[in-house]
Amino acid sequence: MVTRLLHAWIWCGIPHNTTADINPTRISNIISLMVIFVLLLQVPIILYYWHFGGGYKVTLVVSHSALFCLVPLLNRTGLQREAKFILVGVFISYIAWSCFVWQANVNVHYYLLLGVFICPFIFNTQTIAMWVCIESHVIVFLLIDGFYIWQVNPQYLSEYHQVVSFSSTVFLALSCTLASMHIGRNMTRTQQKLSMANQRSDALLLNILPRPIAQRLKNVQGKIADQYDQASICFLDLENFSLLVKTLKAHELVDLLDDVFSQFDQLSEHHGLEKIKTIGDGYMAAAGVPDINNAHAVQCCAYALAVKEAFSALQRKYHLTTGLRIGIGSGEVVAGVIGRSKFCYDLWGEAVTLAARMESHGRIDQIQVTQSTYEMAKHEYFFEPRGKVKIKGLGQIKTYWLVGKIE
Template sequence: MFKAALQTWIWSGINKASSEDFNPTRITNIIALLCISVSSLHVPIVLYFVAQSGYQELLLIIVSASLLTLVPLLNRFKAYLISKLFLIIVFATYILISCLIRQENLNIQYFFLLAVVICPFLFKETESGLMFIITLSFFLLFVGFEFWFYYSSVNTLSFHQQIVKVSCSISFALSCLLCGYHIRRIINHNWQKLSIERERSERLLLNILPSSIAQRLKNSPDLIADYFEQASILFADIQDFTPLCKDLSPRQLVNLLNEVFCVFDSITKKYGLEKIKTNGDGYMVAGGLPIISASHAVQCCLCALDMQDAFKDICKKHNLHTGLRIGIGCGEVIAGIIGKSKFSYDLWGEAVNLASRMESHGLCHKIQVTESTYNITKNCFYFDKRGSIQAKGLGWINTYWLVSRKHKIGNTCTRKITLI
């Protein structure tokens, strides 16, 4: 229970799932907790010397500790700047009153220099002006108390020793100020590098997983497995790709596939589909997941037609005598993350098997679809009936060739598509 309460205090006001830099807020909560802890350690000493202004110091500790408990509460309500300023004011007031109560040089003022060093950790780069004012204020408070103690107390040191003592104190304070400035610059530089690396890792993750799945994976380590009652799957494969490999150098082959798949990526993105994976010269796309869409079948058909046209242009450009086989299937799908290393977002189910068979049993330059896909999209496209084919593992199934768009795809067409 104590550990849970401690974690709640430290992470108060921080969204762990956010990509924002939350270090200043977390450090504010930690420093408030440390101030309460250090102040509490003084309670036995204060009680022991209760006759010598002990009651005043005990009251100061109780009031300060009580006020500091508001710091994480302010952060929880997103009052981040107010929380930092409140912490600084309570801390400065506590040290100031402690010095005034004692009326003698007990080196309590050196806690002001501690604040000079810590302040850079509390503020973001956009708050550097305010940070500089507060840091300079702590520095001046320290110097002011040094001179006040020097003039208000009886000194047994020689004049030369007094000058050396004061100059050393001021030099030490200046060193802390410069160290605070240097720490500030290092922190800003490291935060910028961290932000760049975070953005880079986010982009890499989004290249592997759908954005919604990537966000879920970051928020929770739980297994991701979703069921979709109706989705569309598209498989595209280059005809006679293996013989083609023999005529191309490794660099030419990779450049060709990269060009083809980059074009396919743009088409997939254009129609709001989700690229699942590539396998050699195969390309797999899904519609209606991970975000459910009623127009998944139409989107896949549009994507397939554009892929055929784009691949014909690439073949003409590179003088290639090949074509594309595309298969589309609709049905139930299970989607999830598999693996611990090099994990991937993959699909299983009826639609996947159907689409795979549509592609493998298809013909070059043709788009073969299942009867369910035909029934959903027949008002939007022209089809030629192929008839029944025997698909491995599925038996005899009716299939159709997708020929072209029937008319401009718009709201009239998509309204007719409903989830089964």
């Protein structure tokens, strides 16, 4: 029960999907809780020495503890900036009133210098608010120390010692302020580096996984597996690729494949398809996965025609004699992330099998589609019936050649 309450207090006002431990809102909640705990520890001492103004001191502790409870409440309502000012203001108020109530130098005001070091952790170091709070701590600290030197205990110090004592106090406050500035700058640099590192890792993750899947992988524990009733898959494969491997040098082959697949990537993004993977000289893309839509077959047809046209330009550019086979299949699909050290997002199911067979049993520079793809895209594209093709494991399947778009 206590653990739950502490957890709820500390994480008030913080989204559940956050991964940052150095969170200003979280730190302000923790500090308010710690200060309340320290204040309540003083109650037994106050009660024991009740004749030393116990009533005033208990009232001071209880009232300021109640005010510190406003910090997580304000954070919960989205008023994070106000919560931080409440935290700083109540802290300074407690120190100032304590010094006034006790009327003796018991070094309580030195806690204000601790507040100087805490400010960079709860405020953005680039904002004026942080410097206002630091200066408030320093000014109140100097006023209280000067009050002790010249008002409370002047009879114990000569004028010379008073000046030296206050000068030491000023130098100490200045040193703490400079150290706090250094901490703030280092925190800013560290946060910038962490932000850049997170952006790079996110970019790398998006090169491997679709954006919705990448978000789920970061935010949700457990396996990712989805069932899609309808989706369309497009397979692309370079004909006579083994001949290219023998005739081209290593860097020439890599440059060629990089250019080919980069254009395939751009076209898949343009037409709303999701690149799934490349296998050697093969390329697989999907429509309707992971974002469900009813135009997946139309998207695949548009993509296939665009790829065919782009590859014709690449043939002329690189003087290629090889061709491109394209196959499209539609149907049920199962999608998921597999692997641990080198995970990948992959698809299985009827549509994948059909698309692979359409490509492998197709012809060079032709786009072969299944009956289901034809039925969903025939109102927007021209098709020529090929007839029935014997497919291993699937028997006789009626297929079509995709010719072009209906004007």
